[in-house]
Amino acid sequence: MSLPMFSTAFFQRSCLASKQGNHIHQLNSKRGNGSHSSRVSMAASSRDGSNGRIPHVLTVAGSDSGAGAGIQADLKTCAALGVYCSTVITAVTAQNTVGVQGVNIVPEEFVAEQLKSVLSDMQVDVVKTGMLPSIGTVKVLLQCIKExxxxxxxxxxxxxxxxxxxxxxxxxxxxxxxxxxxxxxLATPNIKEASILLGGMVLKTVADMRHAAKSIYDMGPRNVLVKGGDLPDSVDAVDVFFDGENLYELSSRRINTRNTHGTGCTLASSIAAELAKGLPMLSAVKISKRFVETALDYGKDMCIGCGTQGPFDHLLKLKNTFQRLGIHRVLSPADLFLYAVTDSGMNQKWGHSINDAVRAAVEGGATIVQLREKNMEARDFLEAAKQCIPLCRSYGVPLLINDRVDIALACDADGVHVGQSDIPASVVRSLLGPEKIIGVSCKTPEQASQAWIDGADYIGCGGVFPTNTKANNQFIGLDGLKAVCLESKLPVVAIGGINMSNASSVMEIDAPNLAGVAVVSALFDNACVLSATQKLHAALKAAVSRT
Structure with a gap:
């Protein structure tokens, strides 16, 4: 079966007819254009929804009639992640869970027409490519991106x-x-594709993947992610990420399922979606890897087709009764600036309900709230959380639960904070899914490194100073805080004995990833929580302005 012919008017309108050299792609060289994260962050300010726009990914790929991979996987992934997705179809395939029965390539001129239609009108943030079946298709894509x-x-x-x-x-x-x-x-080859790009290099170990990532980086992409899902004899699913300076081995559980068709497409489109939201590259990769792992696990027993490669469930988020589309947000380091941790004893002392205390804190400038209620019965804790969640979300402030993963799931909180003696962050991540916020308490650089490996989003470091809010707390001082900050690949929030008298000294330790301070009594052990929060927020801002 052949595709229909196109009119001569089409050829006159195509990107091939446009003059070359008038425009250049913003990212056409990995040297000399600044860091990717800074560009995306600057772009994100225009994509925060305040002007009616939502993040937009354009996928340029083939159609999969079985809907497990290709354009269909990209559409479902972006929908699940709250990102708009437009499409340019490069080929139409006949395939199912058994294999590919046929491929019909779309003429490159019509690929160009599709590209120009979308790019000229729809304010695309990120382009993600999949199946590019011909040299001509690649060339019209590159020309249109330059334009x-x-x-x-x-x-x-x-x-x-x-x-x-x-x-x-x-x-x-x-x-x-x-x-x-x-x-x-970003280039995201699997081990077979990396081998082909490198002229048949055999990839059998993670060390081989590391070498391949560096070699592919030398071909020009700013970042490389070599996907190791098909690595032989690997217990975990290990991917290798290289940004030109650092190599990262990103491990996740290997899910025992036949439903793996489209995992590569899904990972790449998820990364594109997170980049469109404004995330830095490494964060987008890590969140996307969690998303794929969670989706594989969620749909591992799904049965579609008779072949050996079934599709998996991209839309798990929309089916999960604990998820509410559009209310979740990715943690920004700015969210940790003034971290309020509740205490029921202090609220009782001053006659405050937990709802009133939290409201006063967020109105005064708290940027994130953790409900830490050690002495509450589970039912009372759940009811308190249910009251505070809509309040915090009305102010755009994330609400986390201390320790209790069950409470967080039951009330659909934005995340959980766990200590070293609690459930490991890796287990919490598997329970909560890819987009919830997870914080881990750390006192040492070694604990900070492990938190990053386990999938945490931030570190709570302390106690920095002596405190009465936690029994038997060994404080680490400003030097200990700085040591953890220098080791951590995650944003750090300082906690423990911090108040108006010493908060400035904490923020002035010269650690770039120190994002803020977490406080309990400095806010809640006061007759007026609102005033106490406002004063501390102002002091922190003044300290930051001096650094």
């Missing part, structure tokens, strides 16, 4: 399907290596 710049380009070099079918021939390799990858902000 209509976007904030990021994520290249998933789809060459071989999950079932082993070849989707792009060897003739396309030179244009991939010499033209497409140098334009990419």
């Amino acid at each position: 209509y710049p976007v904030h990021a380009l994520v290249v998933d070099p789809v060459m071989v399907s999950t079932s082993g079918d070849v989707l792009a021939g060897s003739s396309i390799l030179p244009v991939f290596r010499e033209e497409l990858l140098p334009m990419a902000d």
Whole structure:
């Protein structure tokens, strides 16, 4: 079956007819254009929804009739993550859970027409590519991106399907290596695709993946993620990320399921979605890896088709009764600036209800709230949390639960904070899913490193000073705080004995990833919580302005 012919008017309108050289892609070189995270962060200010816009990903890929991979996977992933997704179809495939039965390539001229239609009108933030079946398709894509710049380009070099079918021939390799990858902000090959890009290099170990990531980086992309889901004899699913300076091994559980069709497409489109929201590259990769792991686990027993490669459930979030579409947010370091931790004893002392105390704190400038109610019965704790969640969300302030994962799940809190003796963060992540916020208490650099490995979003470090709010608390001082900050790859919030008299000294320790302070009595052991919060917030702002 052949696709229909197109009119001559189409050819006159296509990107191929546009003059070359008038525009350049914003990210056309990994050297000299500044960091990706700063560009995305600046772009995010125009995508926060305040002007009616939502983040927008354009996927340029093939259609999968079985709907597990390709365009269909990208659409479902972006929908699940709250991002708008437009499409340019490069090929129409006939495939199912058994394999690929046929491929019909869309003429490159019509690919160009689709690209120009979307890019000229719809304010695309990130372009994500999948199946690019011909040299001409790659060239019209690159020309259109030069004409209509976007904030990021994520290249998933789809060459071989999950079932082993070849989707792009060897003739396309030179244009991939010499033209497409140098334009990419992120390349996401699996081990088979990495091997093809590197001329047949055999990848059997994580060490091989590390070498491959560096070699592919030398071809021009700003960042490389080599996906190791198919790595032989690997207990965990290990991916290797390289940003030109640091190598990261990102591990997750290997889910025992046949439903793995489309995992690569889903991971790449999830990363594109998170970048469109304004996240830094590494954070987008980590969150997306969690999303794929959670989706695989959620749909591991789903049965669709008779083949060996079933699709998995991208829309788990929309089916989970504890999720409410559109109310969750990714943690920003700014959220940790003034971290309020509740205490029922102090509220009782001053005659405050927990709801009134939390309201006063967020009105006074608290940027995040943790409900820490050690002495409450579970039912009372749950009811208190249910009262505080809509209040905090009305102010755009995340609300976390201390220790109690069950309470967090039952009330759909924004996340959980756990200590070293609580449930490990890796287990909490598997229970809460990819988008909930997880904080971990750490006193040492070693604990901080482990928290990052386990999937935490931030670290609570302390006690910095002696405190009466926690029994047998060993304080680490400002030097201990700085040591943890220097080791941590995550934002850090200082806690323990911090008040108006010493908060400034904490914020002035010269640690770039120190995001803020967490306080209990400095806010809640006061007759007027509102006034106490306002004063501390002002003191913190003044300290930051001096650094």
